[in-house]
Amino acid sequence: MGHDTQNETPAGTPAGKGTGKPRDTARDRQMGTALRSVYQQTVEEAVPDEFLALLGKLD
Template identity: 55%
Template sequence: MSLGHDTEKTVPASKSAKVPDKDQQMGSALRSVYQKTVDEAIPDDLLDLLGKLD
């Protein structure tokens, strides 16, 4: 008895090579944006506000 698995579509080889490349580019872009955010200085006025919470 088949559950429809025999009708799975296959991805052509030319497209399957592009998917990992796009994933790699997306991952690299996200890491770059994250690192820039982490390295960004905290504004003095925000630090002052945080200091008032004590």
């Protein structure tokens, strides 16, 4: 029941470093843009009235 650490990325080591695979910076950039877009849409989304009513009951 040992721990297999061969396939794990060491803490503090960026993914792709030391694996012999070049990083795909264009793909990384696209992923970052997509994540920021989803986050921004979530932040701007209105809070449903039902949820606000529940929060009001906590006071």
